[in-house]
Amino acid sequence: MWRRTTTPLAWRNFSHSRARLVGSLAGVTFAVILMFVEMGFLNGLYDNHTRFVDLLDADLLLVNADKEAVIPLQPFPRRRLLQVRGQPGVASAYGLRAEEMHSFLKNDRDGSQYPMMILGFDPTERVFLIPEVAAAAPRLTVADTVLVDSRAKDFYGDRVAGGEAEVSGRRVRIVGTFPLGPDFRVDGTGLVSERTFLNLFPDHRTGETTVDRIEFGLVKLVPGASVRETRRALESVLPEDVRVLTKAEFSDRIRSYWGASKPVGYVFGTGMVVGFLIGVTICYQILYTGILDHLPQYATIKAIGYDDAYLIRLVVEEALYLGVGGFAGGLVLTALIYGLLEVYTSVPMHLTILRMAAVFVLTLAMCVVSALIAVRKAIEADPAEVF
Amino acid sequence: MPTPLAWRNVTHKKVRTAAALTGVCFAIVLMFMQLGFYDVVFRASIMLLDQFAFDLVLVSPQYVHLRASGSIPRARLFQARALPGVASASPLYVANGAWRNAATGARRELPMLGVDPDEPAFALPALVKEAPRLHELDTALMDVHAQKRYGPIHEGLVSELENRRVKVVGTYAYGSGFMADASVIVSDRTLLRLAHDASRENVSLGLVRVLPGTPVKDVMAALQQHLPADVKVWRRRDLEANEQKFFVQIKPIGLMFFSGVLLAFGVGGIILYQILSAEVTNHLKEFATLMAMGYKERFLVLVVIQQATLFALLGFAPAVVLALFMYLVIGWVTQLPMVMTVGRFAGVLVLSVAMCAAAGLIASRKVGRADPADLF
Numbered sequence: 049m050w051r052r053t054t055t056p057l058a059w060r061n062f063s064h065s066r067a068r069l070v071g072s073l074a075g076v077t078f079a080v081i082l083m084f085v086e087m088g089f090l091n092g093l094y095d096n097h098t099r100f101v102d103l104l105d106a107d108l109l110l111v112n113a114d115k116e117a118v119i120p121l122q123p124f125p126r127r128r129l130l131q132v133r134g135q136p137g138v139a140s141a142y143g144l145r146a147e148e149m150h151s152f153l154k155n156d157r158d159g160s161q162y163p164m165m166i167l168g169f170d171p172t173e174r175v176f177l178i179p180e181v182a183a184a185a186p187r188l189t190v191a192d193t194v195l196v197d198s199r200a201k202d203f204y205g206d207r208v209a210g211g212e213a214e215v216s217g218r219r220v221r222i223v224g225t226f227p228l229g230p231d232f233r234v235d236g237t238g239l240v241s242e243r244t245f246l247n248l249f250p251d252h253r254t255g256e257t258t259v260d261r262i263e264f265g266l267v268k269l270v271p272g273a274s275v276r277e278t279r280r281a282l283e284s285v286l287p288e289d290v291r292v293l294t295k296a297e298f299s300d301r302i303r304s305y306w307g308a309s310k311p312v313g314y315v316f317g318t319g320m321v322v323g324f325l326i327g328v329t330i331c332y333q334i335l336y337t338g339i340l341d342h343l344p345q346y347a348t349i350k351a352i353g354y355d356d357a358y359l360i361r362l363v364v365e366e367a368l369y370l371g372v373g374g375f376a377g378g379l380v381l382t383a384l385i386y387g388l389l390e391v392y393t394s395v396p397m398h399l400t401i402l403r404m405a406a407v408f409v410l411t412l413a414m415c416v417v418s419a420l421i422a423v424r425k426a427i428e429a430d431p432a433e434v435f
Numbered sequence: 436m437p438t439p440l441a442w443r444n445v446t447h448k449k450v451r452t453a454a455a456l457t458g459v460c461f462a463i464v465l466m467f468m469q470l471g472f473y474d475v476v477f478r479a480s481i482m483l484l485d486q487f488a489f490d491l492v493l494v495s496p497q498y499v500h501l502r503a504s505g506s507i508p509r510a511r512l513f514q515a516r517a518l519p520g521v522a523s524a525s526p527l528y529v530a531n532g533a534w535r536n537a538a539t540g541a542r543r544e545l546p547m548l549g550v551d552p553d554e555p556a557f558a559l560p561a562l563v564k565e566a567p568r569l570h571e572l573d574t575a576l577m578d579v580h581a582q583k584r585y586g587p588i589h590e591g592l593v594s595e596l597e598n599r600r601v602k603v604v605g606t607y608a609y610g611s612g613f614m615a616d617a618s619v620i621v622s623d624r625t626l627l628r629l630a631h632d633a634s635r636e637n638v639s640l641g642l643v644r645v646l647p648g649t650p651v652k653d654v655m656a657a658l659q660q661h662l663p664a665d666v667k668v669w670r671r672r673d674l675e676a677n678e679q680k681f682f683v684q685i686k687p688i689g690l691m692f693f694s695g696v697l698l699a700f701g702v703g704g705i706i707l708y709q710i711l712s713a714e715v716t717n718h719l720k721e722f723a724t725l726m727a728m729g730y731k732e733r734f735l736v737l738v739v740i741q742q743a744t745l746f747a748l749l750g751f752a753p754a755v756v757l758a759l760f761m762y763l764v765i766g767w768v769t770q771l772p773m774v775m776t777v778g779r780f781a782g783v784l785v786l787s788v789a790m791c792a793a794a795g796l797i798a799s800r801k802v803g804r805a806d807p808a809d810l811f
Contacts, residue, residue, distance in 0.1 A: 068716070071709055071712055071713070072709075074705060074709060075705070075706065075709040078701075078702045078705050078706060079702075079706075081698075081702065082465075082698065082702050085694075085695075085698055086695075089691050089694075089695070092691075093691075096687070113541075114541040114542050114543065116543075120543065120544040121544070122542065149502070149531040150632065152503070160497075161497055161499070161505075162499055162503070163499065163502075163503045201685060203685075230687070231687070232686065232687055232688060235685070235686075314765055314768055314769055315472050315692075315695075315765070315769075318468060318761065318765065319465075319468070319469070319695065322461060322464060322465045322468060323465075323702075325461050326458065326461045326462060326465065326702070326706055329454060329457045329458040329461060330458055330706060330709060330710075332454050333451075333454050333455055333458060333709075333710060333713055334713070336450075336451060336454060337451070337713050337716070337717060340451070340717070389691075389694055392690055392694065393687045393690040393691050393694065394687055394690075395687045395690075395691060425450075
């Protein structure tokens with residue numbers, strides 16, 4: 049069907065005028081950038097919030113049945129963890145405690161205090177897949193010590209090992225840092241041992257400590273155990289108040305929470321649609337102008353005896369060159385813009401193969417749609433009228 | 436000049452003009468949308484505050500934002516009330532709570548706002564009317580916008596807040612913005628029963644109303660002079676600016692939306708240029724003919740700029756309609772205040788015309804090069 053003619057006519061049309069070519073490609077390129085950036089923001093929002101889950105060292109997660117995202121907090125009773133231990137397939141089950149609304153870091157630089165998410169865990173166990181945490185965790189065994197996020201917002205003050213700060217009114221010593229970074233809800237994170245955690249956040253209501261409430265249960269399986277079977281076994285022994293999820297499933301929950309509860313999904317979705325529409329009109333204008341300028345040539349082709357299908361192929365092929373060229377330019381500039389935006393907004397902007405493929409397909413669709421609209425002009429070209 | 440040349444150029448080839456105008460229109464819509472989103476950050480950061488009536492506010496030196504407010508001694512409110520020009524000084528307690536979805540049983544966090552029902556603290560008419568109902572303990576006023584995520588919300592509903600039975604005695608419709616997914620208003624006494632780490636003596640914010648006719652800045656100066664350093668006195672707009680700064684400059688959402696605005700103007704400008712440049716190219720023959728007839732280049736440049744302005748105006752009209760429609764839809768779906776302001780309307784109009792004219796000016800350089808001898 050897509051047979052090549054001896055003369056690469058579409059290519060010649062496309063590359064005929066250098067000045068026009070540059071202008072046309074610039075138009076498509078910017079439509080591509082617009083789609084990339086809007087999509088990058090949308091994915092960045094999700095990546096930002098699932099990054100934490102990716103960094104947990106666990107095969108299965110135990111969370112409160114109502115838990116929708118890392119924050120808001122939804123603790124569950126610690127005894128669920130004990131119920132899990134000893135089940136077939138389970139190698140270990142550790143708890144991760146979290147506090148957000150009542151935890152503040154007061155820095156010694158200017159005495160200002162800002163909310164910080166504080167996580168409490170057993171420093172002798174491997175809970176995070178962050179090398180810096182694994183290396184520094186043993187130092188947390190000393191009471192009232194903390195590891196702080198080196199990529200947290202600047203207002204937390206200086207974060208260097210050996211420094212001091214105050215967490216919720218209690219002096220703590222900073223014994224190390226790790227790179228995590230803020231998300232939409234949390235501006236910074238601190239890691240402490242379970243013991244320090246309970247020192248920092250005693251429960252005022254019951255007079256006891258928060259000892260019985262944990263936020264995440266991290267379940268590791270024995271080598272060779274089936275995730276699905278172990279999970280079924282756990283579900284059969286656990287009551288309804290907790291849920292057993294894989295990391296991927298919990299990440300899906302987080303995505304649906306942030307996608308629906310905040311307007312950002314709609315915002316960047318709209319941006320992508322507008323980018324696509326702008327692309328279609330730009331492409332259309334370019335192709336239409338091209339056809340108009342070459343109307344006598346198109347008419348001649350028809351007069352020689354080529355059919356409409358040939359003309360359509362010709363214009364679509366030209367549109368595809370436009371799409372590929374515009375995409376290539378857009379991709380290069382996008383890589384640059386993503387880098388700048390990542391630094392500026394602290395939202396991770398990853399350019400994955402899948403996302404590139406998605407924008408590439410959209411770009412080609414954009415060009416083909418506009419080609420199909422524009423080609424009508426060429427089909428209408430009447431050899432008798434043109435000359 | 437008897438022939439309106441620019442107008443004729445625009446109206447000559449209808450389809451081609453329509454295509455160019457569509458492009459112009461989308462570029463303008465893009466600017467409107469991104470500006471609208473950016474503006475939402477400002478509006479949505481203070482929606483919880485909009486519900487309250489105050490001219491001045493007493494905050495802790497540790498105040499970060501409404502949900503991380505620190506606290507001030509309640510005694511400061513009594514001291515404030517004694518000063519001339521102060522009509523009222525009401526406590527506002529803010530604490531985090533978990534609301535039980537009455538349909539699913541799921542618990543979800545939200546900020547609890549505690550006020551003394553006898554104080555004139557509310558701004559929304561519905562809240563002013565319903566406030567006395569909070570005298571009964573364990574009652575709450577809820578925003579019906581919360582229904583989407585917090586289950587059914589209606590007057591008479593009994594559910595749980597912080598594991599305690601609470602009855603909804605009134606509803607209103609406003610929205611909570613970015614600070615929270617929803618909020619619940621209770622009396623100060625109820626809040627102290629619900630929030631385990633709240634204390635009557637530690638007030639989150641002091642809402643001060645000034646007597647009519649008294650300059651706010653005089654009262655502010657008096658408060659600053661008489662109150663100790665453990666409270667800061669802010670005007671309403673200082674507090675609003677503080678909340679907005681947090682979301683616009685610190686939280687990624689403001690930075691992302693601002694990047695969106697920059698992108699919209701950058702891309703919008705380039706698209707407009709591309710379209711106008713193509714238009715000039717299309718009429719190059721005619722322009723060359725005119726030059727051959729003896730018209731000066733300046734005249735032709737003027738025609739191009741006129742044409743560019745026409746494009747801007749003709750593209751602007753449908754763009755406004757489309758943008759308003761999208762504001763409406765997105766505002767409805769997200770329950771955020773997407774509104775068109777006179778300033779934005781005028782700003783984008785002026786900018787579109789200016790961008791088109793500039794693009795026309797650059798593109799018109801081609802006209803100067805139009806050589807009749809080359810073209811025919």
